[in-house]
Amino acid sequence: MNFRSDNEAPINTTILNAIIKANQGFEESYGYDTYSDHFTAQCQQLFQCWCEVLPLVTGTAANSIGMTLACPPYGSILCHEQAHLNADECGAPEFFTGGAKLISMPGDHGKIDLDFLENYLSHTGAHGEHESLPSVISITQCTEAGTLYTLKELKQLNEIKQKYNLSLHMDGARFANAVVGLGCSAAEMTWQTGIDMLSFGATKNGAMMAEALIIFNPHLTKQIKRLRKRSGHLISKMRFVSSQLNAYVNNDLWLELAQHANLMAQKFFQATQSTITFVHPVEANEVFCQLPVKVIDKIREEGFKFHVWPGSNDIIRLVFSHATAEADVAKLTQSVLSQLN
Ligand SMILES: Cc1ncc(COP(=O)(O)O)c(C=O)c1O
The missing domain is CATH 3.40.640.10 (Type I PLP-dependent aspartate aminotransferase-like (Major domain))
Incomplete structure (x- = not known):
């Protein structure tokens, strides 16, 4: 994912x-x-x-x-x-x-x-x-x-x-x-x-x-x-x-593909905003959030791929694309929230 x-x-x-x-x-x-x-x-x-x-x-x-x-x-x-x-x-x-x-x-x-x-x-x-x-x-x-x-x-x-x-x-x-x-x-x-x-x-x-x-x-x-x-x-x-x-x-087509990508980012944001810290406003298809390092390690172990932002060890960038499956967004949301609860 x-x-x-x-x-x-x-x-x-x-x-x-x-x-x-x-x-x-x-x-x-x-x-x-x-x-x-x-x-x-x-x-x-x-x-x-x-x-x-x-x-x-x-x-x-x-x-x-x-x-x-x-x-x-x-x-x-x-x-x-x-x-x-x-x-x-x-x-x-x-x-x-x-x-x-x-x-x-x-x-x-x-x-x-x-x-x-x-x-x-x-x-x-x-x-x-x-x-x-x-x-x-x-x-x-x-x-x-x-x-x-x-x-x-x-x-x-x-x-x-x-x-x-x-x-x-x-x-x-x-x-x-x-x-x-x-x-x-x-x-x-x-x-x-x-x-x-x-x-x-x-x-x-x-x-x-x-x-x-x-x-x-x-x-x-x-x-x-x-x-x-x-x-x-x-x-x-x-x-x-x-x-x-x-x-x-x-x-x-270009707008349709971007609409999907942006929507996937919004779904993740809406579902997690009350629990995690977003470093920048979520306005398109890239999301930057701050998570405890052990949570980052755990979600990576579960098979989610993302970048830890250079210059930090607890800020990750998540990019949602035209091909991101809604089911994968749900799994990511679930994984992040379950580590924090
Ligand atoms: C903001 C921005 N500009 C330009 C590019 C174009 O890069 P490339 O030369 O790899 O196509 C990228 C790719 O990551 C980018 O993020």
């Missing part, structure tokens, strides 16, 4: 069948196939706007290419200290941008403290060319703590972005869980609140390996295809990436 990561979940069968269906005859290579064209059209419909779409196979590539578009080598990228970009990409954004500086920001529950950000920005510039030029704010939605920036917070970020003439990037590795969690539209969550670029994740929510960088700001699309090539992400048989993405958004 795996609550370790949505990356460990299987491929959704509709998506797998779409790959098999795409495996017929010949198609133009390197992204000039009909599946890739169709995905761009699907995104324009989904987001209700013009956008440039770049199918990719990892979120790290989406984030890094996005940073390269908006941040010069002498620029800086402002992100939360726990951001995947900062903590889990082994310097890829710095590498791809040719040396841009990542400035990590504090903030509760995985969200950048907006007062800190504004204060930081208001003090930049005093050292002239001796300091990196603030260029991009990157936020993660859902955050690494499983929480969500509200639409009001996104609007505040947009005001800061405009005041300091920056670009705004959203790492949406779990974008579907965020849209379901906030109950808003994909458009409201992104370009309508000033998001210039979105790393649109599908892998964690049912795809085999498919992500996309979606750019809403036409000023940021220059040489995007060359940047993808240089990153080693111009997949020759791109139709098998794009066919996954088409099936993912078709008939709102």
Whole structure:
């Protein structure tokens, strides 16, 4: 019973069948196939706007290419200290941008403290060319703590972005869980609140390996295809990436899968909230809770898989996915509660 990561979940069968269906005859290579064209059209419909779409196979590539578009080598990228970009990409954004500086920001529950950000920005510039030029704010939605920036917070970020003439990037590795969690539209969550670029994740929510960088700001699309090539992400048989993405958004499958994942997290939360301590609000499909070490050991012995959060020995992360069985959530709940009673 795996609550370790949505990356460990299987491929959704509709998506797998779409790959098999795409495996017929010949198609133009390197992204000039009909599946890739169709995905761009699907995104324009989904987001209700013009956008440039770049199918990719990892979120790290989406984030890094996005940073390269908006941040010069002498620029800086402002992100939360726990951001995947900062903590889990082994310097890829710095590498791809040719040396841009990542400035990590504090903030509760995985969200950048907006007062800190504004204060930081208001003090930049005093050292002239001796300091990196603030260029991009990157936020993660859902955050690494499983929480969500509200639409009001996104609007505040947009005001800061405009005041300091920056670009705004959203790492949406779990974008579907965020849209379901906030109950808003994909458009409201992104370009309508000033998001210039979105790393649109599908892998964690049912795809085999498919992500996309979606750019809403036409000023940021220059040489995007060359940047993808240089990153080693111009997949020759791109139709098998794009066919996954088409099936993912078709008939709102992406939302259906995320609804299930979020619901499973809520079921666990509702059943245990009066007994255990939750470290962060439960707003999507990731749950962080604090348990006595002996309880953690015991539930692990019973066959439940999860991560003990680095830097602690009594905080665990539980990830609920599109493939999490309700019966397994009930078993986990039962196991945790019986150890505590
Ligand atoms: C917040 C976030 N961003 C991006 C990624 C993308 O990572 P990868 O390069 O492994 O696809 C992940 C995956 O764990 C993530 O959690």
